[in-house]
Amino acid sequence: MNRLEVNHLKKYYATQKAVDDISFSLAPGSVFGLLGPNGAGKTTLIRMITGILFPDEGTIDFDGKKFSPEQQVAEIGYMPEERGLYKKMKIGDQAIYLAQLKGLSKAEATERVKRWFIKFEMQSWWNKKVEDLSKGMGQKLQFVTTVLHDPKLIILDEPFSGLDPVNSNLIKEEIYQLAKKGSSIIFSTHRMEQVEEICDHIILVNKGQKILDGSVTGVKQEFKENIFALDLSSIPDNINAPSFEVIRKENNQLIITIREGFKSNDVLQYFLNQQAIINSFHEVLPSLNDIFIKLVHGTPLARQFQTVTA
Amino acid sequence: MNKIALIIQREYLVRVKKKSFLLTTILVPLIIIAFYATMIAIGMSNNTDASKIAVIDQANLFNGHVEKATDDASQYIFITDEAPETVKTKYKSMGYDFFLYIPHLDINKDAANIELFSQSPISIAQKGQIEKMVNKAIELKRLQSANISPEQYQSIHSDISIENKIVNGKEEKKNVAGVAFGVSFACGMLIYIIMIIYGMMVMRGVMEEKINRIAEVIVSSVKPFQLMMGKIIGIGAVGITQFAIWIVLIIGLQYALPLFIPSFDPHMMQQHGQVPMAGGNAGMWANMAVGLHSIHWGLILFCFVFYFLGGYLLYASLFAAVGSVVSEDQQEAQQMVFPIMMPIILAFVIMSKAVSAPNSPIAIFGSLFPLTSPVVMMGRIMYDVPVTQLIASMVLLVLGFVFFAWLTGKIYRTGILLYGKKVTWKEMIKWAFRKS
Numbered sequence: 001m002n003r004l005e006v007n008h009l010k011k012y013y014a015t016q017k018a019v020d021d022i023s024f025s026l027a028p029g030s031v032f033g034l035l036g037p038n039g040a041g042k043t044t045l046i047r048m049i050t051g052i053l054f055p056d057e058g059t060i061d062f063d064g065k066k067f068s069p070e071q072q073v074a075e076i077g078y079m080p081e082e083r084g085l086y087k088k089m090k091i092g093d094q095a096i097y098l099a100q101l102k103g104l105s106k107a108e109a110t111e112r113v114k115r116w117f118i119k120f121e122m123q124s125w126w127n128k129k130v131e132d133l134s135k136g137m138g139q140k141l142q143f144v145t146t147v148l149h150d151p152k153l154i155i156l157d158e159p160f161s162g163l164d165p166v167n168s169n170l171i172k173e174e175i176y177q178l179a180k181k182g183s184s185i186i187f188s189t190h191r192m193e194q195v196e197e198i199c200d201h202i203i204l205v206n207k208g209q210k211i212l213d214g215s216v217t218g219v220k221q222e223f224k225e226n227i228f229a230l231d232l233s234s235i236p237d238n239i240n241a242p243s244f245e246v247i248r249k250e251n252n253q254l255i256i257t258i259r260e261g262f263k264s265n266d267v268l269q270y271f272l273n274q275q276a277i278i279n280s281f282h283e284v285l286p287s288l289n290d291i292f293i294k295l296v297h298g299t300p301l302a303r304q305f306q307t308v309t310a
Numbered sequence: 311m312n313k314i315a316l317i318i319q320r321e322y323l324v325r326v327k328k329k330s331f332l333l334t335t336i337l338v339p340l341i342i343i344a345f346y347a348t349m350i351a352i353g354m355s356n357n358t359d360a361s362k363i364a365v366i367d368q369a370n371l372f373n374g375h376v377e378k379a380t381d382d383a384s385q386y387i388f389i390t391d392e393a394p395e396t397v398k399t400k401y402k403s404m405g406y407d408f409f410l411y412i413p414h415l416d417i418n419k420d421a422a423n424i425e426l427f428s429q430s431p432i433s434i435a436q437k438g439q440i441e442k443m444v445n446k447a448i449e450l451k452r453l454q455s456a457n458i459s460p461e462q463y464q465s466i467h468s469d470i471s472i473e474n475k476i477v478n479g480k481e482e483k484k485n486v487a488g489v490a491f492g493v494s495f496a497c498g499m500l501i502y503i504i505m506i507i508y509g510m511m512v513m514r515g516v517m518e519e520k521i522n523r524i525a526e527v528i529v530s531s532v533k534p535f536q537l538m539m540g541k542i543i544g545i546g547a548v549g550i551t552q553f554a555i556w557i558v559l560i561i562g563l564q565y566a567l568p569l570f571i572p573s574f575d576p577h578m579m580q581q582h583g584q585v586p587m588a589g590g591n592a593g594m595w596a597n598m599a600v601g602l603h604s605i606h607w608g609l610i611l612f613c614f615v616f617y618f619l620g621g622y623l624l625y626a627s628l629f630a631a632v633g634s635v636v637s638e639d640q641q642e643a644q645q646m647v648f649p650i651m652m653p654i655i656l657a658f659v660i661m662s663k664a665v666s667a668p669n670s671p672i673a674i675f676g677s678l679f680p681l682t683s684p685v686v687m688m689g690r691i692m693y694d695v696p697v698t699q700l701i702a703s704m705v706l707l708v709l710g711f712v713f714f715a716w717l718t719g720k721i722y723r724t725g726i727l728l729y730g731k732k733v734t735w736k737e738m739i740k741w742a743f744r745k746s
Contacts, residue, residue: 050530
């Protein structure tokens, strides 16, 4: 049974089809990347999943049942891109308050906040106000308040912005832990290297529509271009083979593309015949960044307004 | 709902725990009282202006002796061995401030040739005091010449004030028009101020949530309407707390003040009846006391609390809706607030008319229409409003609040998550009447 099942979701505004027929599903324990350029409709999609907005059309099922924002509030943790905390409120009180709004009792909330603060080495912040925190500190606090109530579905919008590498790793580690315990995580970002590192499944949204859906490895396989890297002890001077073409040379590495009708073994055979010593040979898969740019390329950088007839 | 309670609690505690809350709550009445105390002190210090006055009394009005009022600290010294012309030129060098010259005169005619000489214009209070004293002396002389003793005169002298009694079947009560007017106006004014001050506080709170982007986090946990109502009720509770503190402070100060400024005590004034510039002072205080007693304090208090709550809740929801559509810009907020301020100001204008013409059509309309009734009804309440009108007004206010809460809840829900776009009133009305 899928944790989340989104079917043909639509949300039209007066001037834009913000979300135009998007479907996807999310398994328990998976880390799901929601990608897309600015203004693609990610925030609207997330707001519908969190119950902040109602979809115009389509359904959302949560754990096999129809999603109802009121009942499932406690199952969802949402960290919006724009950080939101009460500036004048003490940090400890604030974390407890937000947890109580999610349905925890005061004692339970206090206990959990303390535990998380110790884990993140934030104990000394308890009586500080949010306005005294740096951006990165605020980020950590926001993450804690998002996951404090052990939600089954965690939605993180750009969780690493403003964090140094040490704290980024800390949060990354927590995300893995939460996924391991069975929480599903939707991770929305523009930073493709983070997606490759963390996510097991991605969808790419552009102009309100889903243009790509699959596992990270699957997507990479789908967009591979037959490019291989070959490490040799020394590169022969003259390379002239029918089976492949050299794209570029880098020190002792050759980047090649195999011609139609040939296999990788033909390439290796050629170098073996040349008496070259092969250190490594592997396929170069495109980075998600490349795929992203390729798919989104050609569409205008900012979405244009359009009149919607619906 | 449990979550509304949580929100109310936070909104309340966050404001009450602030240092500025205690500061304003205690400082505001202190400043007001200090202001009045200073004014009273200045007023009283005028009368203690002790001057030395040379008097030549050729008409022998005073028989060489001035029976002066206790609040008149001036010294009157009679000069018999000098001619008026010489005193006139050298009274200053003789150590006097003024020189009062009373020539021979016929006491049965109004004397116009009494003169008071001074270096610079004399104060009105001082002049009044001297005139009063001379008049009294002339009166006494006239009584003597008509063979009427002062006791006889007292029994002839008439000083009445008409009492307004209201008979409404059940009981007869004394009414004092001025007191009813004053209390009505004060109540209406208070509600007017409350609605603006605490309404604005709600608006700022909503704007803060929107600008800090906390709204998005909260509305993923609670319904926007819960958040809005929680804020409104929480701030309302802050207002009630503040009022309670003020009432306690005012009562406390009323008892404490006479210890520091004895003449401030109304009872003392009554006993002596010698307060400057107020001849019938004792009578005025007694009247006031009667007037205050004649008021139905129970009814007033009940209505005040009811209209305070109703008016506040209604306007707070309007202010919350405005706060939710404003993004970042204070100036934008001011523009958007204007349409809400209009009915409040209108209410105040109708109320100031209603206190003097409580049964005029405009006053009756104003006290029924929910947007103006909290202020206007308080202006009418002293004048025995018909029960049917009172009930109708209250029901309409409750209905009005429910209607506006429903309407503004919808605006709020959309507005709070909308950024970077200037919202027009047209759009807000569209959101308000859109089906959810």
